[in-house]
Amino acid sequence: MILIVRKTTLQFAPKITLFPLPRLHLSTLSPFNQNPTKTLSQLDIKNLILSHYHHNKFHNLLQNVIALPSFLFTACHNLKPNDKTTLTPKTVSTHYFSIQELSSQLITNQFDVKDCTFIIGKSLVLPNLKLKVVLESIRMVLETIYDDRFMTFCYGGRVNMGRHTMIRYLKNNVENPSWWFTVCLNPSKFENKHVDKLCRVMEEKISDVALIGLVKRLFECEIVSIRLGGCYLGRGLPQECRLSMILINIYFNSFDKEIQELRLKTNRENPRVDANEVDNAFYKPLKIYAVRYLDEILVITSGTKIMTLDLKSRLVQNVEKNMEFGIDKVKTVIHSATSEKIEFLGMELQAVKPSVLHPPMSQKAIRARKKYFRQKEVRLLELKNAKETNRKKLGMKIFSHVFKKMKRGNGFKTDFPIESEVKVNQIFNSWAKELMRDFLESVDDRWEWHRMLSAGDFLSLKRIRDQLPGELVDAYDNFQEQVDRYLNPVKAKRVLEEQVKIAEEEEERKYSDQTVADLTKLCIKVEAPLETVKKAVKLVGFTNHMGRPRPISLLMALEDTDIIKWYAGIGRRWLDYFCCCHNFKKLKIIVSYHLRFSCILTLAEKHESTKREAIRHYTKDLKVFDINGVEEVNFPTEREVKMMGDNDLVDPKPVDSSLGMALIRLASDEPSYRCAAHFCDRRDTIVYRIRLLQNILNLDPFDRSKWVPGMGAIHENLNKRCIPLCSDHISEIYLGRLTLQDTDYTSILHVD
Numbered sequence: 001m002i003l004i005v006r007k008t009t010l011q012f013a014p015k016i017t018l019f020p021l022p023r024l025h026l027s028t029l030s031p032f033n034q035n036p037t038k039t040l041s042q043l044d045i046k047n048l049i050l051s052h053y054h055h056n057k058f059h060n061l062l063q064n065v066i067a068l069p070s071f072l073f074t075a076c077h078n079l080k081p082n083d084k085t086t087l088t089p090k091t092v093s094t095h096y097f098s099i100q101e102l103s104s105q106l107i108t109n110q111f112d113v114k115d116c117t118f119i120i121g122k123s124l125v126l127p128n129l130k131l132k133v134v135l136e137s138i139r140m141v142l143e144t145i146y147d148d149r150f151m152t153f154c155y156g157g158r159v160n161m162g163r164h165t166m167i168r169y170l171k172n173n174v175e176n177p178s179w180w181f182t183v184c185l186n187p188s189k190f191e192n193k194h195v196d197k198l199c200r201v202m203e204e205k206i207s208d209v210a211l212i213g214l215v216k217r218l219f220e221c222e223i224v225s226i227r228l229g230g231c232y233l234g235r236g237l238p239q240e241c242r243l244s245m246i247l248i249n250i251y252f253n254s255f256d257k258e259i260q261e262l263r264l265k266t267n268r269e270n271p272r273v274d275a276n277e278v279d280n281a282f283y284k285p286l287k288i289y290a291v292r293y294l295d296e297i298l299v300i301t302s303g304t305k306i307m308t309l310d311l312k313s314r315l316v317q318n319v320e321k322n323m324e325f326g327i328d329k330v331k332t333v334i335h336s337a338t339s340e341k342i343e344f345l346g347m348e349l350q351a352v353k354p355s356v357l358h359p360p361m362s363q364k365a366i367r368a369r370k371k372y373f374r375q376k377e378v379r380l381l382e383l384k385n386a387k388e389t390n391r392k393k394l395g396m397k398i399f400s401h402v403f404k405k406m407k408r409g410n411g412f413k414t415d416f417p418i419e420s421e422v423k424v425n426q427i428f429n430s431w432a433k434e435l436m437r438d439f440l441e442s443v444d445d446r447w448e449w450h451r452m453l454s455a456g457d458f459l460s461l462k463r464i465r466d467q468l469p470g471e472l473v474d475a476y477d478n479f480q481e482q483v484d485r486y487l488n489p490v491k492a493k494r495v496l497e498e499q500v501k502i503a504e505e506e507e508e509r510k511y512s513d514q515t516v517a518d519l520t521k522l523c524i525k526v527e528a529p530l531e532t533v534k535k536a537v538k539l540v541g542f543t544n545h546m547g548r549p550r551p552i553s554l555l556m557a558l559e560d561t562d563i564i565k566w567y568a569g570i571g572r573r574w575l576d577y578f579c580c581c582h583n584f585k586k587l588k589i590i591v592s593y594h595l596r597f598s599c600i601l602t603l604a605e606k607h608e609s610t611k612r613e614a615i616r617h618y619t620k621d622l623k624v625f626d627i628n629g630v631e632e633v634n635f636p637t638e639r640e641v642k643m644m645g646d647n648d649l650v651d652p653k654p655v656d657s658s659l660g661m662a663l664i665r666l667a668s669d670e671p672s673y674r675c676a677a678h679f680c681d682r683r684d685t686i687v688y689r690i691r692l693l694q695n696i697l698n699l700d701p702f703d704r705s706k707w708v709p710g711m712g713a714i715h716e717n718l719n720k721r722c723i724p725l726c727s728d729h730i731s732e733i734y735l736g737r738l739t740l741q742d743t744d745y746t747s748i749l750h751v752d
């Protein structure tokens with residue numbers, strides 16, 4: 001149904017004139033397109049692509065969309081790191097490659113992929129900048145076509161559908177999980193049969209021989225090389241191409257659809273009962289949940305073990321037969337959600353009672369809270385008393401001052417203008433207001449006044465009243481009524497008592513709700529795998545075998561600022577990645593203590609001083625001064641770390657690419673090269689040598705017993721290669737904001 005609706009919108013969309021340009025501009029090479037001046041907006045791109053949609057297919061996208069100079073320029077812009085400098089089509093054409101030439105190559109289908117690739121070492125095939133722009137353009141087109149068509153549980157490589165969004169879904173939407181399993185693929189590459197199938201799937205929507213041919217060619221030349229079941233995807237490692245994420249999603253779309261059908265079928269058979277109809281605290285409709293992040297698949301059910309087993313074998317069969325990938329049978333087994341943790345996306349999941357996630361306050365905590373409130377009250381009272389004393393003193397002063405003035409001002413002349421003394425007037429006014437407010441708020445004061453004004457007055461005696469004029473008696477009665485109305489303490493007391501009662505009832509209701517929820521509900525707890533993180537920390541050398549911080553000698557060749565930035569980049573990535581975890585506090589300790597002190601020790605050893613001296617110099621916040629003497633704090637401060645929470649829903653990059661690499665400045669004087677960051681034009685660069693962790697430690701990342709499970713590694717052919725970078729971009733790479741994926745691979749040098 002949803003699909004049909006979408007189709008109709010697609011058919012009608014070209015008629016909507018959202019795109020400001022007439023269609024003629026889009027399909028022909030008008031002067032506008034030959035000289036693009038600005039980038040296309042998301043809406044422009046969408047309308048542009050939709051204008052080539054007819055008869056249920058998109059037609060000739062390579063020729064009519066991708067080849068447009070303005071489209072190619074937008075792709076260039078997407079690749080460029082976010083910074084102050086602006087990119088113009090002219091700079092691209094003069095410094096990098098001619099957009100016009102590329103455009104005409106694409107239109108005439110003469111673009112040679114092989115020509116734009118080069119090989120590093122023996123096996124690492126990489127694209128040059130021109131080809132990267134083409135790859136990005138293809139990705140943009142596919143994203144516009146497919147992003148709306150993917151299932152809601154398909155995450156990764158999509159707009160606003162990252163890891164944290166997925167974790168939030170698991171935490172908030174999954175009810176009462178009982179059994180679950182991950183579908184683990186055997187490590188394998190996209191082979192010809194997979195590529196053919198992928199192309200067939202794409203041909204269902206896209207009628208463009210040239211574009212499909214180009215995608216095939218990219219696989220043939222190994223520019224796009226997808227390895228499933230490993231630790232490569234979505235981590236910013238240079239061997240992965242950005243286009244591959246969306247291709248995986250397109251390939252797995254039919255698998256997602258099968259899951260979705262199963263889910264809908266289950267929902268139909270087990271309808272949700274309206275909460276008002278029956279007491280449904282114990283009624284749990286059977287549900288199936290699924291999430292897929294690229295090649296990682298997790299399926300959760302609230303049903304029986306047998307039903308889950310059935311579901312598993314069905315999905316496994318689908319992957320093996322339709323997707324044509326092998327399954328790791330040992331790892332693809334179902335687990336009880338409550339009794340075992342399951343590993344997914346580098347985090348640990350477990351079903352727990354709600355009280356585990358939000359534990360009720362302990363008796364001790366409640367007592368402490370009460371004590372705190374009492375103390376606050378006492379302090380307030382003291383403050384009030386002090387204010388009153390001050391007021392009295394000041395009042396006396398003012399009086400004596402006025403009195404003196406009157407005396408001097410010729411005896412009994414009473415026209416002394418005290419009313420016109422604005423300041424004094426204001427003071428008295430504000431006092432009066434405050435006094436009245438305090439007074440009306442206080443039950444005791446009102447009680448006192450009520451007693452004084454209403455009790456034992458002789459005007460209430462009948463004998464006296466009879467002898468008085470009627471108006472006076474009426475006025476008196478009226479006055480008594482008003483006193484009762486405004487000052488009667490019984491009413492105020494009742495209100496106060498009511499409030500206390502409501503609070504107590506609320507507390508009781510909460511307690512009973514929580515108890516029932518604890519008995520009937522289960523939710524998902526997400527934890528950071530502390531053991532794995534600790535293992536990684538030890539492997540890199542942040543800590544010694546006792547788990548204490550230690551210096552890393554490799555980094556001593558770096559500038560102080562760069563050492564701190566390297567640590568900061570890793571720390572921030574870890575904090576970003578695990579901020580949604582229940583045990584985030586423990587991870588904070590690793591960053592705030594182990595990483596911070598390892599950094600301090602490295603700095604101390606570099607300058608041959610003690611830890612204490614290093615702390616005195618850099619402070620615990622690791623402050624440094626740049627050339628202009630401006631203070632810089634890159635490592636998250638202790639306070640900052642303390643305040644961090646899970647507010648951020650941006651897809652975080654895992655730490656792998658920062659952790660696995662150090663960039664060491666070359667000592668020798670190199671001729672100046674252009675900065676390797678995409679479209680960075682600076683020539684005041686420094687050459688850095690890439691040192692990879694696995695080579696420094698002499699370990700094989702595929703050796704599971706020694707390497708950290710789940711941690712990816714940069715392709716080892718990049719070890720000891722050199723890369724020129726300007727001061728801005730080396731800083732961005734150290735800080736983990738850029739990865740090697742954001743650099744032009746052709747500028748990688750081989751220096752002995």
Ligand SMILES: [Zn+2]
Nearest residue numbers: 675680726729
């Ligand atoms: Zn640069």
